[in-house]
Amino acid sequence: MSLPFIDVASARPWPPRISAFTKPFWDALREGRLMTTRGRTSGRLTFPPKPFCPHDWGREVEWVELSGRGKLYTQTVIHATPAAFIGEAPIRNGIVDLEEGVRIAARILGEPALECRVECVVLRYTDGPLFAFRAAGTAHRL
């Protein structure tokens, strides 16, 4: 099932570099799926995705889809942003603990309280996607 999309009428302020390895992550996000890697021998997830498992250094990993559901661990509103982000200031960013036991940092939409249930959304910028979170079941936009 696809994550919700939110269109943003500008380019990403500071786009990520994409490698041959991370390309599947960004391609999947563009299609509404949040992915990461799991070590075949350890069975453990990691984020960001890595071409090996950091837990046991196993060299075989598989791509798995994350639910995008989790709880807000903490957040802040950044008023003094780096130059590239001044157009988006102030920025609300936070840390989310996903149901799968993975901690992830991202843009936060709306003003959810800590421990609030949140869901992942895809910000569809003109040049590519970023991921963000908002209180589950709400319609908050950027």
Place this chain on the structure above:
Amino acid sequence: MTRRVAIIGAAASPNGKLQTPQDAPLQTLEHEILAPLVIEAMAVAGVPKEEVGALVFAMCRPYTLQKYFATFMANYLRLPLKGSIMEVLGNGMTGGMAFDQAINAVALGHADVALALGINMESQAASAEHAMSTMRATGDVDFHTIFGFTPIAWYAMDAVRYMHDFGATRAQLASVAVKNRRHACLNPIAQFRKPLSLEEVLSARPIVEPLGLFEVPPRGDGAVCLVVCAEEVAKARGTPYALVRGRGFFHDGTHQLSDVPNDMIAFSAAHRAATAAYGAAGIGPGDLDLAELYAPCTIVEVLASEALGLTPRGRGAAEAQAGETSLGGRIPICTSGGCLSRGHPAYVTGLLTIYELWEQLTHRAGERQVANARLGAGSCELGNYNAALIHILEAVA
């Protein structure tokens, strides 16, 4: 071979805006600021320059034009060296690592006297532009920086979680800034020496919520030189010195954020580094007379004070507000004024930490002197205290 190491001399510039605008007809030059400090520190140490066997520099900011600054300075000072010369970089630990490497040079017998020194010039870089560089220092450039996180944004998130978990108030956190300003008013090298009220801290414009202007580090420049030596050299002089009693380090194997959920505000690396340092010194936190913590934001001082066992878990902010961590209190923290008011020229902050301990332990601290100060701890860290380096120093009269 290892041997005991002491500090026998130190000098520091005033902190603040030392750097000149690029188009100023007369420029301030890094070596012209740092060299007199070397000479002053060595005069305090009372040993001839020929005794110096190693130079360990905190790396300069990229704004410093002179490259290979270390050997450039050795030439400027005409200092042949039999031990080593290097520039070290460890983000927030940079200054602390410079001190640590100078200790090693002496402890291992590579040098009898070593200098740990550095100059951090950055104040002419506009904050938003400077942040374009520092934003790439925390988290993953391709997965975190893309959202516009800045280093202090992570500390702000610590503050939000701390207030959530322990019911700490904004006023409690803000009281750390008021206390540190009070300390800085007594410190001749502090960047800010005008008293600051709780109301001013609370009503300041927001920088990274909930932290306002006075709860995040000022931009500024600074320079410092420490003279360390083998204890027998220190003893032979017959004047007071500060002995390195213990050292602890821990890196938790994460960079800014652990993808395995943990208690982010426990600062576990600081706790483990402190435990190691106390163990090496054969003391406990209750034996300390003062602590100088690497704390760019109010919340960082609170969390580090808890991790080092100086205040109970969840009570750091309340104890700061109650005066327990003020001069005259149970355990004075950041008597220099700390990063917030003494100043935070980041790459030499770790050296300034040791400089303040030196001043206190050799009873040079004037109006901010901690009475009978004998044992002091200094800490520095790497991004949200994922790593911490802690030294315990002892006064020897």
